Amino acid sequence: MSEPLLSIENLITRFPTKRGRLTAVDGVSLTLERRETLGLVGESGSGKSVLGLSVMRLVQPPGMIEAGSIRFAGTSLLDLSTDEMRRLRGQRLAMIFQDPTATLNPVLTIGEQIGEVLRWHLPSIGPAELRERVVEMLDRVGIPNARQRFGDYPHEFSGGMQQRVIIAAALILNPALVIADEPTTALDVTVQAQILDLLRRLKDGEPETAIVLVSHDLGVVGEMCERIAVMYAGNLVEVAPADDILDDPKHPYTVGLIASIPRLDREVGALNPIPGRLADPVTPPPGCKFHARCAHAFERCRVERPVLKTLVPGRQVACHLHD
Amino acid sequence: MSATSPASVESLDPPVAAGRRFVSELVRNPKGLTGFVLIFGVVFIAIFAPMLAGHDPTRQVLEARFLPPVFAEDGTWGHILGGDNLGRDILARVLYGSRTSILVALLVVFNAMVVGSILGAIAGYFGGLLDAVIMRIADFQLSFPFILVAILMLAIVGPGFWTMVFALSVALWVRFARLVRGETLKIRELEYIQAAKSIGVGHVAIIFSHVIPNVLPTIIVIATFDVAEVVIAEAAISFLGLGTQPPTPSWGMMISEGRNYLFENYWMALGPGIAIMTTSIAINLFGDFLRDTYDPRQERL
Amino acid sequence: MFGYLVRRVLSALLVIVCVVFVVSAISKLVPGDIVDMMEAGNPGMTEQDKAILREQLGVNKPVFETFTSYLGGIFRGDLGNSTRLRSSAAVLIAERVPATLELALTALFLALIVALPLGILCALKQGTAIDYFGTIVSTFGVAVPNFLIGIILILVFSVELQWLPSTGYKGSVVVAAWEALKAWDGSVLWDRMRYILMPAVSLAFFAIALNTRLIRSTMLEVIRQDYLQFARAKGVPERTVYLKHALRNALIPTVTIVGLQLGTLLGGTFIIENVFAWPGIGRLAVQSIFWRDYPLIQASILVAACVFVLINLAVDLIYRLIDPRIRYVRH
Numbered sequence: 007m008s009e010p011l012l013s014i015e016n017l018i019t020r021f022p023t024k025r026g027r028l029t030a031v032d033g034v035s036l037t038l039e040r041r042e043t044l045g046l047v048g049e050s051g052s053g054k055s056v057l058g059l060s061v062m063r064l065v066q067p068p069g070m071i072e073a074g075s076i077r078f079a080g081t082s083l084l085d086l087s088t089d090e091m092r093r094l095r096g097q098r099l100a101m102i103f104q105d106p107t108a109t110l111n112p113v114l115t116i117g118e119q120i121g122e123v124l125r126w127h128l129p130s131i132g133p134a135e136l137r138e139r140v141v142e143m144l145d146r147v148g149i150p151n152a153r154q155r156f157g158d159y160p161h162e163f164s165g166g167m168q169q170r171v172i173i174a175a176a177l178i179l180n181p182a183l184v185i186a187d188e189p190t191t192a193l194d195v196t197v198q199a200q201i202l203d204l205l206r207r208l209k210d211g212e213p214e215t216a217i218v219l220v221s222h223d224l225g226v227v228g229e230m231c232e233r234i235a236v237m238y239a240g241n242l243v244e245v246a247p248a249d250d251i252l253d254d255p256k257h258p259y260t261v262g263l264i265a266s267i268p269r270l271d272r273e274v275g276a277l278n279p280i281p282g283r284l285a286d287p288v289t290p291p292p293g294c295k296f297h298a299r300c301a302h303a304f305e306r307c308r309v310e311r312p313v314l315k316t317l318v319p320g321r322q323v324a325c326h327l328h329d
Numbered sequence: 330m331s332a333t334s335p336a337s338v339e340s341l342d343p344p345v346a347a348g349r350r351f352v353s354e355l356v357r358n359p360k361g362l363t364g365f366v367l368i369f370g371v372v373f374i375a376i377f378a379p380m381l382a383g384h385d386p387t388r389q390v391l392e393a394r395f396l397p398p399v400f401a402e403d404g405t406w407g408h409i410l411g412g413d414n415l416g417r418d419i420l421a422r423v424l425y426g427s428r429t430s431i432l433v434a435l436l437v438v439f440n441a442m443v444v445g446s447i448l449g450a451i452a453g454y455f456g457g458l459l460d461a462v463i464m465r466i467a468d469f470q471l472s473f474p475f476i477l478v479a480i481l482m483l484a485i486v487g488p489g490f491w492t493m494v495f496a497l498s499v500a501l502w503v504r505f506a507r508l509v510r511g512e513t514l515k516i517r518e519l520e521y522i523q524a525a526k527s528i529g530v531g532h533v534a535i536i537f538s539h540v541i542p543n544v545l546p547t548i549i550v551i552a553t554f555d556v557a558e559v560v561i562a563e564a565a566i567s568f569l570g571l572g573t574q575p576p577t578p579s580w581g582m583m584i585s586e587g588r589n590y591l592f593e594n595y596w597m598a599l600g601p602g603i604a605i606m607t608t609s610i611a612i613n614l615f616g617d618f619l620r621d622t623y624d625p626r627q628e629r630l
Numbered sequence: 631m632f633g634y635l636v637r638r639v640l641s642a643l644l645v646i647v648c649v650v651f652v653v654s655a656i657s658k659l660v661p662g663d664i665v666d667m668m669e670a671g672n673p674g675m676t677e678q679d680k681a682i683l684r685e686q687l688g689v690n691k692p693v694f695e696t697f698t699s700y701l702g703g704i705f706r707g708d709l710g711n712s713t714r715l716r717s718s719a720a721v722l723i724a725e726r727v728p729a730t731l732e733l734a735l736t737a738l739f740l741a742l743i744v745a746l747p748l749g750i751l752c753a754l755k756q757g758t759a760i761d762y763f764g765t766i767v768s769t770f771g772v773a774v775p776n777f778l779i780g781i782i783l784i785l786v787f788s789v790e791l792q793w794l795p796s797t798g799y800k801g802s803v804v805v806a807a808w809e810a811l812k813a814w815d816g817s818v819l820w821d822r823m824r825y826i827l828m829p830a831v832s833l834a835f836f837a838i839a840l841n842t843r844l845i846r847s848t849m850l851e852v853i854r855q856d857y858l859q860f861a862r863a864k865g866v867p868e869r870t871v872y873l874k875h876a877l878r879n880a881l882i883p884t885v886t887i888v889g890l891q892l893g894t895l896l897g898g899t900f901i902i903e904n905v906f907a908w909p910g911i912g913r914l915a916v917q918s919i920f921w922r923d924y925p926l927i928q929a930s931i932l933v934a935a936c937v938f939v940l941i942n943l944a945v946d947l948i949y950r951l952i953d954p955r956i957r958y959v960r961h
Contacts (some may be wrong), residue, residue, distance in 0.1 A: 569900075
């Protein structure tokens, strides 16, 4: 078997705060195959966005990656120089952000903002060719009248169209990995579906691209992804093929997440939110971080932190119940 | 609609509680505290100038002409900051000068605040032509720098202390008027004001009980910064010779006199310079504290 | 845009007409007899001189007639005659406008050229020594009056170090720069710049302080924006992220107040010109007040006010043209 596209090993990312060090990503190990679509799910504050930023090496100081390794297509990302890493971003690794209105620079035209990717990675490209490629990409992401809109400013687009522009910038160089951090959260429901559809189509058209879809919405991820990783308080608690996880969740937290998806076949109002709050990331409780909210917690959960174990090939869970 | 009048919140907060809050906020704010202590010092000096000075600030003594300060060669403890071109004691003049600064600042800011607030309340409350006329004058004035307006006044009426007070008051009323007008307009439309009117509460009573308490924090913040601005403006206008007239000591005028002797007798400008700088920085620090504590919406630009 | 342009120009014209009205009515506003007062400042006036002055200032005419005749004079380029300097007020002022504008514009330039790097550095190095230095500079700059800065500069650079002349004016720096460029000889330029440096710095100090504060705080805000992360994610190097993506946004509020600052700086020239004996309108206006030279007072106040209104108008219109977001809000 060839090497996976991405393999993360025991990654720890921390932010110093006034109260102490906040551990946002707490020893995560994860692999991703070429062309795979992986959903990364968790509540806000679970560390899933920071995990995505860590892979891009875009965690902003004072936050920093303190330990672990990230191998991407045979190179160790954490050993690259700043400039070598920069050259990967936008070309081999790309990122799509949550709020398109805040992500686009308000004072630059969208042509400029997409063209920037080409300019930094293909230094020899001429202005005419750059323009041609940007327009072609705008067309592919479904911006009508792409040629005329090259010189427009972000505020002249709707939220959904802005997200298409960002997707265009992310995918214009056919990166091997796209990290989409809640790409639809800030959008209207109807637009959400269109954007997800676009992502799926673009991915299918590319021979190489893998996607990590970060979301708090298990419903969205279940539709889009082949595999799902569930994150809780900086740890991965369950990793499994999408169908398995939705039909037969193993971790009590995953069970809770699935129960809280609003579904048409259930009575309105029967939402089942998980009781309690996310564990404090500065001073996490001993044992399993979920035990305070877990209905099945027993003595061992309060003292020993469970590690991710393989149940059957392809299914991993971190829970003492499944020992 | 809940008819909680902001004024009633104010009445729940008696002066004692407000005073306690002020003190507890102030001691936690080193910059504000520094400002407050310095302002207190300047006011103290102004009040007790005759006892502190040791010399008559206008008396000319031949031996004291261009006498260097105590820290320079040939200086004496008799004239700590030395003597000026006419042989007057510079320290005494600096100490007495604080009276001029504070007097002008208080007079001007008081005038501007009272007149501006009244005009603003009238404009906002009665609206119509009156409002239009008052606010057009305000807009007209705001389109020029404050110092230009003051100098125009001085040009018309002629230089002098009271003219300067008048000119600066005229130059500063606008901000108060705009603020009070805006608040009055808002208040006028509220239901409980309509109710108050219908039971025969007078206009003046309404403005006093509902408008003023709402804008008071902002007014105090603006007034504080205006005091700093007037201290500087008084100094600037007196520096030009258009304000306080000799022999009354004024820091600005002293600097202007010192301007002519900078090369030989730098200390003539030193004392008043430090005095203006200290006073102005003190008021600004205290003003920043007041704004951050009581009126965080205000951004000063 | 066109409608806005028309409205804006009309309102500027209206302000100018109001200024003309106030200025023309000066003889009515002065307490006491204006010509007798002028005699006090200009001893040796004959009865004939006084009669001409009464006519010129419209002492015995109704207010509106004074206004129309003054306005008529403006259209003929006649702003009356200075009683003290015995020549045309219009000419006297025209000679001095360039010096004032040059001083104010130099100060504006300094206000940007100093505040920009200082503000950016303070924001990027938040909490370090540079940041504290910037905070101290801006606290002082906002609080210390410009004429005092001028005095301090004279003490340091003229009295102590003897590097720069304490007063005077040797002609336009811009003209000298042009000539220096043609002749490829910087000595003339430096000779003139020596004179403008201290007045311009004292005038600019307040604006430098304010701009440093503003640039620091907007930059701090911009640094946290998502679009910087997006730029990084595209592979844009850090330097370009700051200098292109962050700075352009941080500059918008700064540029917005810089235009208005030109007005404040022009007001400041009234004081600074008197500190450094700079031959501009501000100095002329203050001198004319001492001389009780009312025609000259009228003319200098009028011209200063008009320069002011026109500059504000120009700044406002330029903004409409350059900032896409202001354009957008207008639609």
